[in-house]
Amino acid sequence: MTKKKILVVEDEAELTRAIQIRLEQAGYEVLMAYDGKEALEKAREENPDLIVLDLMLPKIDGYKVCRMLKFDEKYKKIPVVMLTARAQEKDENLGYEVGADVFITKPFKYQVLLSKIRELLGEGVLKTP
Amino acid sequence: MRLRLKIRYKLALIFCLPGLVLIGVGEIIGYFWGYDLLRNTILVSAILFAFLLPIAFISGGIFVKSIKKLQQATEEIAKGNLDCPIDIESGDEMEQLADSFNDMIATIKENRGQIAERSAPLKKPIPGRYQKILKTSAKATLNVLEDLLKAKDDLELSQQSFHSIVEKSADAIIIVDRNGLVRYVNPAAETIFGRNQEDFIDDPFGMPLNHDRTEIGIFRLKGGRGTGEMTVTETTWLGEKADLVTIHDITERKSAEEKLIKLDQLKTDFVSTVSHELRTPLTIMGEYASIISDEIPGKLNPEQREYLSIIAGNIDRLSGIIEDLLDISKIEAEKVVLKREFVDLASIISDVVTQFKPRADEKQIELKTVFPLSLPPFYIDGDRIRQVFTNLIGNAIKFTPRNGKITAEAVDKEKEFECRVTDTGIGIAPENLDKVFTRFEQFDRTEGSGAKGTGLGLAITQALIQLHRGRIWVESEPNKGSQFIFTLPRYSPATLFQEHVMNSMKEAATIGSATTLFNVSLVDPNPLNGKFLQERLEPILKDMEGLLRKSLRGKGDIVLRDMDGLVHFLVNCDKESALRVESRLKQKLSDYLVSQGLAERMKLHFGRATYPDDGSNAEELMKKARPAVYASKA
Numbered sequence: 001m002t003k004k005k006i007l008v009v010e011d012e013a014e015l016t017r018a019i020q021i022r023l024e025q026a027g028y029e030v031l032m033a034y035d036g037k038e039a040l041e042k043a044r045e046e047n048p049d050l051i052v053l054d055l056m057l058p059k060i061d062g063y064k065v066c067r068m069l070k071f072d073e074k075y076k077k078i079p080v081v082m083l084t085a086r087a088q089e090k091d092e093n094l095g096y097e098v099g100a101d102v103f104i105t106k107p108f109k110y111q112v113l114l115s116k117i118r119e120l121l122g123e124g125v126l127k128t129p
Numbered sequence: 130m131r132l133r134l135k136i137r138y139k140l141a142l143i144f145c146l147p148g149l150v151l152i153g154v155g156e157i158i159g160y161f162w163g164y165d166l167l168r169n170t171i172l173v174s175a176i177l178f179a180f181l182l183p184i185a186f187i188s189g190g191i192f193v194k195s196i197k198k199l200q201q202a203t204e205e206i207a208k209g210n211l212d213c214p215i216d217i218e219s220g221d222e223m224e225q226l227a228d229s230f231n232d233m234i235a236t237i238k239e240n241r242g243q244i245a246e247r248s249a250p251l252k253k254p255i256p257g258r259y260q261k262i263l264k265t266s267a268k269a270t271l272n273v274l275e276d277l278l279k280a281k282d283d284l285e286l287s288q289q290s291f292h293s294i295v296e297k298s299a300d301a302i303i304i305v306d307r308n309g310l311v312r313y314v315n316p317a318a319e320t321i322f323g324r325n326q327e328d329f330i331d332d333p334f335g336m337p338l339n340h341d342r343t344e345i346g347i348f349r350l351k352g353g354r355g356t357g358e359m360t361v362t363e364t365t366w367l368g369e370k371a372d373l374v375t376i377h378d379i380t381e382r383k384s385a386e387e388k389l390i391k392l393d394q395l396k397t398d399f400v401s402t403v404s405h406e407l408r409t410p411l412t413i414m415g416e417y418a419s420i421i422s423d424e425i426p427g428k429l430n431p432e433q434r435e436y437l438s439i440i441a442g443n444i445d446r447l448s449g450i451i452e453d454l455l456d457i458s459k460i461e462a463e464k465v466v467l468k469r470e471f472v473d474l475a476s477i478i479s480d481v482v483t484q485f486k487p488r489a490d491e492k493q494i495e496l497k498t499v500f501p502l503s504l505p506p507f508y509i510d511g512d513r514i515r516q517v518f519t520n521l522i523g524n525a526i527k528f529t530p531r532n533g534k535i536t537a538e539a540v541d542k543e544k545e546f547e548c549r550v551t552d553t554g555i556g557i558a559p560e561n562l563d564k565v566f567t568r569f570e571q572f573d574r575t576e577g578s579g580a581k582g583t584g585l586g587l588a589i590t591q592a593l594i595q596l597h598r599g600r601i602w603v604e605s606e607p608n609k610g611s612q613f614i615f616t617l618p619r620y621s622p623a624t625l626f627q628e629h630v631m632n633s634m635k636e637a638a639t640i641g642s643a644t645t646l647f648n649v650s651l652v653d654p655n656p657l658n659g660k661f662l663q664e665r666l667e668p669i670l671k672d673m674e675g676l677l678r679k680s681l682r683g684k685g686d687i688v689l690r691d692m693d694g695l696v697h698f699l700v701n702c703d704k705e706s707a708l709r710v711e712s713r714l715k716q717k718l719s720d721y722l723v724s725q726g727l728a729e730r731m732k733l734h735f736g737r738a739t740y741p742d743d744g745s746n747a748e749e750l751m752k753k754a755r756p757a758v759y760a761s762k763a
Binding site for chain 2: 012014015018019021022025056084085091106107108110122
């Protein structure tokens with residue numbers, strides 16, 4: 001079975017790397033992007049199976065990236081996990097409005113991220129929250 | 130009378146006679162004694178004197194007598210006595226004068242008599258009835274005068290009052306008649322419009338006068354352009370209907386409002402920015418610590434493991450402090466909104482207790498829970514109440530010495546629920562009791578695990594309970610333990626949702642739109658599989674709720690999940706759009722069920738009712754919207 005591709009978009013390089021380490025450990029292939037523009041480019045080039053998307057991004061912010069992908073026939077099926085340190089309710093609502101599938105706030109427990117990813121990729125078993 | 134001899138002839142005689150005599154005498158003396166001049170002169174002068182003196186007296190006497198008579202008579206007349214005729218019979222002008230005087234007196238006498246005659250009747254007393262009339266009308270006149278004077282005073286007073294109030298008012302006061310013309314302006318109005326009274330009166334007011342408050346641009350004496358609030362009320366002016374226009378300067382208030390909005394925005398930005406900046410490095414540190422701890426880069430020796438665990442522990446500690454600080458800032462900036470839903474309180478409490486069991490065991494503290502067999506669902510923010518219990522139970526452990534006991538309970542008190550966390554700890558000194566919920570206040574604690582906090586826990590707990598519209602307090606005595614009690618108001622799901630529905634309907638009615646109530650339920654048509662699926666129902670419904678929330682995209686929609694397994698939601702749309710919404714959601718939820726592998730076992734049931742089409746009040750709507758499956762249930 002080929003590895004599933006996950007695109008991680010986060011402008012803090014260290015954090016991106018930490019996520020990469022974890023996801024590769026879990027058996028995924030990890031692609032990285034550090035700003036909105038790069039995120040769109042990589043998404044279109046590589047067609048990942050899932051995108052982990054931070055909101056505060058240079059060039060084009062996370063919301064716009066999500067919206068652009070979700071309103072595009074070709075890419076709207078890709079699940080998006082939104083990541084952010086901002087935890088206001090309106091941020092979350094806005095996130096859902098642009099089509100995010102899951103919203104996670106930082107700091108997050110790695111296990112949470114992993115289980116959500118598994119869910120979205122249809123791999124995991126439903127856990128009782 | 131006819132003059133016999135005029136006075137001048139008498140005087141001539143008087144003065145010539147002695148001269149003649151003098152000459153005669155002189156001749157005789159000259160003849161007999163010679164004409165010695167000096168001796169003669171002296172002699173003559175002496176003789177002259179001897180003659181002249183008596184002559185002078187006599188002549189004086191002749192006239193003076195008459196004059197005296199006149200003078201006496203005049204005196205008498207002056208006294209008022211007219212009966213004194215002047216008696217002079219000198220045959221000259223004096224006599225004439227006296228005669229005229231007498232005539233004059235006679236005439237006066239006669240006139241007096243006539244006057245006396247004529248005024249006699251006036252001196253008679255006025256008859257009684259005329260007196261009375263005079264008295265009454267005099268009194269009446271006096272009264273009228275008094276009233277007039279009083280009215281004048283009142284008028285002055287009211288003019289002064291008017292002046293003090295209207296003329297001095299800082300608000301502009303304008304009277305506009307029914308034709309839209311200005312009839313009166315006070316000085317403040319002159320300032321605001323920059324016009325004099327004369328330029329104002331009888332001109333059209335120029336602005337529409339609806340009986341509401343409107344904001345208008347004004348010009349201020351000090352400070353240029355500003356904003357005024359104009360209020361119009363009905364009144365009368367000089368007996369006719371008119372409008373009273375008052376303009377109040379609200380420039381300061383407006384700028385204060387604007388400042389407040391800016392400040393609020395600043396607070397929001399602060400909270401978000403600080404959140405982000407503080408959390409990012411912490412996340413990174415935590416991630417790497419856990420990666421190393423999971424030995425992904427390589428195995429660790431015991432010391433490395435220990436030191437790493439210290440690092441990780443402190444990262445968590447720092448995280449906790451920052452979260453607390455951010456929490457309290459958000460709560461104080463009023464940026465926290467509760468995410469209420471129906472939760473099982475018992476399970477929340479149990480979770481927290483399980484979480485703290487290790488720590489309690491460490492100190493050999495007994496940790497137990499007490500709740501009634503059937504607690505109804507609580508309409509609360511589950512995460513926040515969990516936070517409350519975490520704080521209270523954590524504190525209890527911190528402040529209870531070894532072999533103590535901690536109890537967490539929930540009690541149904543009819544109108545509300547009471548939750549209590551009781552410990553057998555060191556208690557709180559009376560002087561500290563009211564400081565317990567204050568920020569940053571910390572009291573002595575016992576030894577044992579549990580990091581030193583920020584002193585914010587109880588402050589946050591109190592704020593959270595208050596947001597839930599509950600109350601929290603503490604009962605404690607030193608060395609006798611403490612009991613923290615808080616209340617949560619009781620909401621029945623039906624009434625609560627009904628309220629939502631009513632509000633939504635009211636809104637729709639005001640703006641003339643429609644609103645639709647949807648119900649979705651997941652039913653297992655095959656109850657044989659019962660138990661297993663019942664357990665799975667919870668999370669599925671929760672996911673469904675999440676899905677619905679997302680798809681509805683915040684268009685004034687409310688999603689509510691009740692313990693019946695029904696998910697209710699309201700959408701501001703009319704019947705037509707409702708059909709489309711329903712089919713879209715059906716699709717989404719079916720997809721979801723398929724993805725969960727439940728499509729075979731579970732069936733989705735939809736119910737729908739639109740206001741105003743399907744019902745005019747909340748009950749009707751809710752009844753209509755219930756899926757057919759539930760028709761049997763009330």
